[in-house]
Amino acid sequence: MERLSLITMRLQLSLASIILCFFSSLITAQDLTLIKNVTVFDGERIMENTSVFIEGNKIKAIGNILGDVDGRLIDGTGKFLMPAMINAHVHAWSPESLKEAADAGVLNVMDMHGIERFQNQMKQLNDSTKYANYYIAGAAATVPEGHGTQYGFPTPTLTTPEEAKKFVADRVAANVDYVKIIVEPWKKTLNSETVEALITEAHKADKLAVVHVSRLDDALMVLNHGADALVHIWWDKELSAQDIEALKRRDFFIIPTTLTTLKAFKSMGEKSWEYLSKEALLNQIRMLHEAGIPIVAGTDPPNLGINYGTDLYEELRLLSEAGLSNLEVLKSATSNAAISFKIAKRGFVKPGYLADLILLDGSPVENINNIASINRIWKQGKIVK
Ligand SMILES: [Zn+2]
Structure with a gap:
């Protein structure tokens, strides 16, 4: 012994x-x-x-x-x-934005529409301790006078499915990490055929196709065409039991941008058109989560005065309020985002x-x-x- x-x-x-x-x-x-x-x-x-x-x-x-x-x-x-956090929907215009994110523990940000030349310069900061890692969509796909063209910087546009191949090839040449597509009918917008062609070309180039929508019918349309993600949740109506069944058959993730959406509702004040109540919006997120669809955290700064750092905590509070367990909320800003965007060696301890x-x-x-x-x-x- x-x-x-x-x-x-x-x-x-x-x-x-x-x-x-x-x-x-x-x-x-x-x-x-x-x-x-x-x-x-x-x-x-x-x-x-x-x-x-x-x-x-x-x-x-x-x-x-x-x-x-x-x-x-x-x-x-x-x-x-x-793990350090990931904000999966931002528009960063300067290194200062990436620093603000890093100081809040948000060490990865996914840009969803901007100027490729500047974005590629900012990517050079990725190995610096001061700044968040920067992932880019480059310029989002939209039509002339469509959403995304109103910000005063030159934006390439397209209108037909035939142009999708070149549009995606140009983004690949600009070193984008994924392709972003805008479907936003409050302005002129891409038609269903062009969206489908863009998604197909993105996949041929081995890129995720992530899509801006604000209406449930558009969300169902783009997912039908094989979109990998919705970068916002819809504003206009609630999911039916039939919709949930349709969504369960799709392989996608969603960045609901809850904080952004609620701020947008507030800024619209008196209802100019129908949009969901806060309770109904949070209910949509809970239903998606319960259907097994990965929820990924994102806040869309600097839109509506949202910052690149600590406002992500607000998004996490809202996801908690929507009914995700706190563990699931933490996944939305770490592992869910890393898996969804195929970010290697990050998002986990x-x-x-x-x-x-x-x-x-x-x-x-x-x-x-x-x-x-x-x-x-x-x-x-x-x-x-
Ligand atoms: Zn955005």
């Missing part, structure tokens, strides 16, 4: 020393951070009282790390560690993934408002704030 425990102890000691030797032989102490005794949301589930070990720009290990590490040690007792992390003083699973209790942010293992 004694002999056995001695052997076990020796084994444990030698394991610990192997691990420590392995770590110390490869890297210098300043590249190492160990966050101990912390609650972790890894993108899928909660792990209580565990440790996360960061080596260089990556997560090296999670679990009960043996021994001590010759590096930065952070006591995570009472704290909550989660996993070994081998980038150390893009947020440490909070309180648990947002217990209370979603704790998402604002930021203690520290890391981008690729370096402190942002």
Whole structure:
């Protein structure tokens, strides 16, 4: 018995020393951070009282790390560690926007319409700790005088299915990450055939086709054509049981932009046309979630005065109010977005993934408002704030 425990102890000691030797032989102490005794949301589930070990720009290990590490040690007792967030609908016009996002723990933003030349310059900042990673649609597809052309910058347009091939090829040449299409009948808008051709061309180019809609019938139309995502929820009417069944058969995700939509309703004041009540809007989101459709968080800044950073917390509060569990709400701004947009090595806390992390003083699973209790942010293992 004694002999056995001695052997076990020796084994444990030698394991610990192997691990420590392995770590110390490869890297210098300043590249190492160990966050101990912390609650972790890894993108899928909660792990209580565990440790996360960061080596260089990556997560090296999670679990009960043996021994001590010759590096930065952070006591995570009472704290909550989660992946950095993703805002899946923005329009960023300057590096300042990307900095505002990063300072709020939003280390990835998906731009949904802008000027490709500027966007590609801003993408050069992706490896800087100060700025959020920037993903772009380039110019969104719209018709002359359609939604998206009113902002005073030159926008390429199209009107027929025959033009879709060149439109998508131009976006691919501009290094876009996905293709954005606008269907917005309050102005002139793309017809159904052209939308279908754009989606087909985007898929041929191995790009997601994500679509702006504001009406339920348009949402059903674009999903019928194979759209990968809706970048807003509809404003005009409620889903029927038949609609839900139709949506369940489609493979897509939705960025409801709840905060944006409610602000838009408010700014319209007296009803100029029919739109949903807040209760009905939140109900639509709950129904989509219950139908198994991934919900992805996005806020559409700078529209309606929304900021690039902390206003994403408002969106998360609204998703919580809509009836998603707080764990599901956290997924909407992390793993759901990373999976949906096929972002590699981000959106999760996993070994081998980038150390893009947020440490909070309180648990947002217990209370979603704790998402604002930021203690520290890391981008690729370096402190942002
Ligand atoms: Zn937008």
